[in-house]
Structures are given as structure tokens and as C-alpha cells.
Amino acid sequence: MPQPSQSPTKVPRALVRSAIIQLGVVLMLGAVLAVLVMMMDPGTPAQAQNVDVGAQLTQPDIGDPLNAGQNQLDPGVPSVQSPTAGEQVPVLESTGNANQFSLNVDGINRPSQAVTILVTLTVVSLAPSLLMMFSSFTRIVIVLSATRNAIGMPSVPPSQVVVGLALFLALFTMTPTLTQVNETAIQPYLNAEITVEQAISNAQAPIRTFMMHEVGDDELELFIGASGDTRPASPQEIPLTTLMPAFVLSEIKTAFIMVFVINIPFLLIDLIVAAVLMSMGMMMLPPVTVSLPFKLLLFVMVDGWGLVVQSILRSFA
Structure with a gap:
């Protein structure tokens, strides 16, 4: 009887996968060893190139006399001239790193x-x-944000519009102070008339004057007492680390007072609308929904944003 033909032997998949993994590990180890050898080699081409560049800058080559004569005859080839006695040559100094x-x-x-x-x-x-x-940015952005919340529309105008308006109002109110800083510190420093230390000292004077004009006495006394230092003899001796938090706390206090005054008319409208709805027996209708159009109408009729901005500007006068 004829014997059945035997099928070719198949290589197991696990064996193939193991061989591929071993080959990958060997290649990775070879790459790591090559990188380590390159890093441990002290004589890298980058260092040799940097040394050549420094030598070319510090020791200018005046050229071969024969080539120099040829350059003088040929106008198309620039001639290399040696530096004069009073001329200074730029020197490239190494900082310890081959690339810096x-x-x-x-x-x-x-x-x-x-x-x-x-x-x-x-x-x-x-x-x-x-x-x-x-600056005055803190007071302005708090007042503008609280005004839109008092109307009943926390997201209108958008936050980007409120912050942008507060930024430009802060620049407007700080224009005299910024002008003094520019005239006494920035421009003299750019013209090389004063040093960096003098520029910083001159810039602090107008800003300190602005903050001293707006800071409250209670807040200033609070931080002076909390600092534990000796009491300054004059306002000019108050350190900025004490004046700045007192100024910010005073700005927040002033902004809250202005917000309280702005919220009173809108609160009265809400109370009137709530009383009318209660008398009509409409218990399920929110009073805020009904009072919102009336608050918007009142705010537009009296030019509310103009009055708010005018009050903010007057508070810094």
C-alpha cells in the first residue's frame, strides 16, 4: 500500500516571535553602546571647530606676501588687512560649553x-x-464685573470684553504715572545716561506716589504693624513689600463700596417686581425673569455704562 505523504514541517510562531525580539534587543544594545562611545570621546569635531573659530578671531591672518601682492593687483579678490594699533578685535571667549x-x-x-x-x-x-x-486694574475690573451681575446677565458682556475695557481704562488712568516713568527712568536708561539701579529707583518714585495717594490709612497701618519693623518716619521710607498689599486691599475695599451703590437700584426693581407677582398670585414665575427687561430699560435710559465709567474715573482723580 502506498504510504501517505508527509506535510512539510512548520516553524512554530512562538519561536519566530522570540527570534525577532532577540534581534531587536541586540540592535538596541548596539545603538546604546555607539551613543556612549561618542559621548565619552573627548576629541569631538565640534570642539575642534570651535577652537579653530576662536583662533581665527583672536589671531587674524595677514596672508602670504605673494598672495597679498596678487590681491592688490586683482581688484576682485578682497585683501586681508591687519588691525591697527587703536582698533579692537572681537574676541570669542569660551564659557565652558562647546556650543556656548x-x-x-x-x-x-x-x-x-x-x-x-x-x-x-x-x-x-x-x-x-x-x-x-x-495699577488701578483691580478696582476697575471688580466694578465692571459686579455691574453686569447686578443687571442679571453674568455672561453679557463677555469676560474678554470686560477685561479688555478694564485694561484700557487702567492705562487711561495710569497715563500720567507712566509718562513720568518713561521720562525719568526708561528714556534716560535707553540713552545710556543712567545705570540700571538708577532707572529702577527713578521708576519707583511715580508709582509709589500713585499708590500712596490711593491707599487707605487703615490698610497701611495693618501691614505696617504686621511687618514687625520700626515705623517709617516718612511715606517714602515705606517698603514696597508693605505698600503693595495695602494698596491692593484698599482697592478691593473701594471697589466693594462702589458695587454696593450700583446694586441698590437693581435691588429695588427686583423687590417691586416680586411684590407685584406675589399680589397677582404668580408664585411659579421667577421674579428675576420679569425684572430683567425693566432693569435693562432703566440701565439704557440713564446711560448706565457711561455713569459707571465716569464714577470709576472720578474715583482716581
């Missing part, structure tokens, strides 16, 4: 680009806090 250098021109150390970017990002991140601590 500081340029020294005329004896002045120029800050690196990384330091400049770090300082710029720090100033930008602190800008909102400085705006709230030194």
Missing part, C-alpha cells in the same frame, strides 16, 4: 541669547501680577 560663547567687543561683555530670553520670559510672566499690584 560670549562675545567681548570693546571690553563690554554682551549677554548671551539664552540669558536675554530668560529675562524676557520672566518679565512677561510677571506682567499680569505687576499690572494688578501697581
Whole structure:
């Protein structure tokens, strides 16, 4: 009898998968070892290139005399001139890292680009806090936000509109102070007439005057007593770390007083509408829904936003 033909032997899938995994592990280990060898090699091309660049900057090549004569005859080829006795050559100084250098021109150390970017990002991140601590923005944004809540529309106008209006009103009220800062600190510093320390000192004077004019006596006494330091002999001796929180607390207090005055007319309208609905037996109808059109009509007829903004501006006069 003929014997049955045997089927070809099949390789198990588990064995193939194990071989692929082992091959991948070997390739990964080889790549890691190659990276480690490159990192441990002290003589990298980047360092040699940086040394050549420094040598070219610090030791200018005056060229071959034969080539120099040829350059003088050929006007199309620029000639290399040696520096004169009074001329200073820029020197590229290493900072310890092969990829970071500081340029020294005329004896002045120029800050690196990384330091400049770090300082710029720090100033930008602190800008909102400085705006709230030194300006009238806190009082204005609280009053405007509370006004729309008193009307009965917490989301109209949108928050972006309220914050934008508060920002421009703060710039408007702070214009005299910012003008003094620009004239006494920024422009003299940009014209190299004063140092950085003098510019900071000159900029503090107008801002301190503005905060001292708006801060309350009770808030100032609170923080002076809580600081535990000796009592200042004059307002100019009060440190900014004490004056700033007192100024912000005083701004919040003044804003709440203005909000209380603004909410009284709207509260009266709500009470009148609630009493009328109660007398008519309409218990299920919310009084706020009925009083909202009347509050909007009253607010538009008396030019409410204009009165609110005028009151805010007068509070800083």
C-alpha cells in the first residue's frame, strides 16, 4: 500500500516571535553602546571647530606676501588687512560649553541669547501680577464685573470684553504715572545716561506716589504693624513689600463700596417686581425673569455704562 505523504514541517510562531525580539534587543544594545562611545570621546569635531573659530578671531591672518601682492593687483579678490594699533578685535571667549560663547567687543561683555530670553520670559510672566499690584486694574475690573451681575446677565458682556475695557481704562488712568516713568527712568536708561539701579529707583518714585495717594490709612497701618519693623518716619521710607498689599486691599475695599451703590437700584426693581407677582398670585414665575427687561430699560435710559465709567474715573482723580 502506498504510504501517505508527509506535510512539510512548520516553524512554530512562538519561536519566530522570540527570534525577532532577540534581534531587536541586540540592535538596541548596539545603538546604546555607539551613543556612549561618542559621548565619552573627548576629541569631538565640534570642539575642534570651535577652537579653530576662536583662533581665527583672536589671531587674524595677514596672508602670504605673494598672495597679498596678487590681491592688490586683482581688484576682485578682497585683501586681508591687519588691525591697527587703536582698533579692537572681537574676541570669542569660551564659557565652558562647546556650543556656548560670549562675545567681548570693546571690553563690554554682551549677554548671551539664552540669558536675554530668560529675562524676557520672566518679565512677561510677571506682567499680569505687576499690572494688578501697581495699577488701578483691580478696582476697575471688580466694578465692571459686579455691574453686569447686578443687571442679571453674568455672561453679557463677555469676560474678554470686560477685561479688555478694564485694561484700557487702567492705562487711561495710569497715563500720567507712566509718562513720568518713561521720562525719568526708561528714556534716560535707553540713552545710556543712567545705570540700571538708577532707572529702577527713578521708576519707583511715580508709582509709589500713585499708590500712596490711593491707599487707605487703615490698610497701611495693618501691614505696617504686621511687618514687625520700626515705623517709617516718612511715606517714602515705606517698603514696597508693605505698600503693595495695602494698596491692593484698599482697592478691593473701594471697589466693594462702589458695587454696593450700583446694586441698590437693581435691588429695588427686583423687590417691586416680586411684590407685584406675589399680589397677582404668580408664585411659579421667577421674579428675576420679569425684572430683567425693566432693569435693562432703566440701565439704557440713564446711560448706565457711561455713569459707571465716569464714577470709576472720578474715583482716581
